[in-house]
Amino acid sequence: MSKKIIATASLAGCFGCHMSILDIDERILDLVELVEFNKSPVDDIKKFTKRVDVGIIEGGCCNSENVENLKYFRENCDVLISLGECAIMGGLPALRNGIPIKECLEEAYCDGPTVGLNTEKIIPNDPELPMILDKVYPCHEVVKVDYYLPGCPPRADLIWDALVALLTGSEMDLPYEVIKFD
Amino acid sequence: MNNTIKFKIDGKEIVAEMGKTIVEAAKENGVYIPTLCNFPGVPPKGGCRMCTIKINGRFMTSCTTPAAAGMEIESDTAEINDLRKSIIELLFVSGNHFCPACEKSGNCELQALAYKYQMMVPKFPYSFPLKEVDASSPKIIKDQNRCVLCQRCMKTIKTEDGERYFAFENRGDKLEVILDPELGQKMTDEIAKLAMDNCPVGSIIQKEVGFVEPIGTRKYDKEPIGTDIDV
Known part of the structure; x- marks a missing residue:
């Protein structure tokens, strides 16, 4: 059997879900037999070089670059998975969702207790910077998402079982302990 | 006077005292019906609808409905669980x-x-x-x-x-x-x-007592809600 191709991305996340992938421990050796990684922070491939079987998304969309990247993944992946609370519901970055964006930026760059060096009270506005969105969006509210693996981070066993089931076409059992939101 | 009644939940015979709600009667017989707004000791209000069941084919809330003899109740079915x-x-x-x-x-x-x-x-x-x-x-x-x-x-x-x-x-x-x-x-x-x-x-x-229990030892870490009731 030829190896399946996997790609991963961390959008508005903390890389904790990627760390949790590493929690599969020695099964990573089996994973290497099963898959080949394409675009991913793991191997630092920046652009897709071939069609991908499974795309794994960590984090929600908090800025224009996240949206672009997510759409790029959707175009290039047969199956897209939302991995973790941030991808599924915005997660901690979405705590700002009830607050107007102007207030958020002013608190972060002008009025907050740790902005001492920013004496001119400049809110970063370089054209190179991605535009921040009005709120943080769950991935499935931007593109179609096929599967969801909850957790903060999702348990390594959940990620492993889901990947193996998906890649080998076998059925997946979901023991109670693996579905957690924290 | 005989005060007990019999009815069925998902085919299982339930014996209960007259006047008990279906949630209470089910609990005493080892059948868990999920609830959220209901709380032991205070009058039920049927607000959250989590305890929805089908009595003789009709949707009702089991926290507010008294059990009656001969009821045929559906609770743990695909249709009702999907609603919940x-x-x-x-x-x-x-x-x-x-x-x-x-x-x-x-x-x-x-x-x-x-x-x-x-x-x-x-x-x-x-x-x-x-x-x-x-x-x-x-x-x-x-x-x-x-x-x-x-x-x-x-x-x-x-x-x-x-x-x-x-x-x-x-x-x-x-x-x-x-x-x-x-x-x-x-x-x-x-x-x-x-x-x-x-x-x-x-x-x-x-205040000042948050996060005292480590992950893995909290109430619902290992066992689903209702495990203590379901036989």
Whole structure:
């Protein structure tokens, strides 16, 4: 059997879900037999070089670059998975969702207790910077998402079982302990 | 006079005392029917609809309906469980339920029900409503982001004179359960703990005791809600 191709991305996340992938421990050796990684922070491939079987998304969309990247993944992946609370519901970055964006930026760059060096009270506005969105969006509210693996981070066993089931076409059992939101 | 009646839930014969609600009768017979707003010792209100069952083919709430002889009840079926899951999903999207940042995570009944019915993602769009947090009491935090308006605190947390600590404010989609500012100042540690424990979610949090139980040892970490009832 030829190896399946996997790609991963961390959008508005903390890389904790990627760390949790590493929690599969020695099964990573089996994973290497099963898959080949394409675009991913793991191997630092920046652009897709071939069609991908499974795309794994960590984090929600908090800025224009996240949206672009997510759409790029959707175009290039047969199956897209939302991995973790941030991808599924915005997660901690979405705590700002009830607050107007102007207030958020002013608190972060002008009025907050740790902005001492920013004496001119400049809110970063370089054209190179991605535009921040009005709120943080769950991935499935931007593109179609096929599967969801909850957790903060999702348990390594959940990620492993889901990947193996998906890649080998076998059925997946979901023991109670693996579905957690924290 | 014989005071016992017999009826069936999912084909299992239930023997109960006359006058018991279906939820109570089921519990005594080792059958778990999920509830959220219902609380032992206070009158049921049938508000959250989690305990929805089908009696002789008709949807009813089992916390408010007295058991009657000969009832044929469906509870743990694909159709009803799907409805219950939808109720949980609606509650998740109508508030701001950030489980990873919540002190009640692991001990939360709403979360436990989501685990039981395997909610991977709500099928409804998130509303991210703007809600306030009231931290004015020296003993508790009342976080409106997480409140499910079940009224359990309103009905169970009272002073010795029977005065309520919590009450409704506003109406419609602005309805909130608020803490009486004066009583909130005089709250004892015991009342604060009781209020937190009786809240099914993380809307009432006792100050200075958060995150005491490590992950893995909390109430719903290993076993689904209702395990203690189901035989």
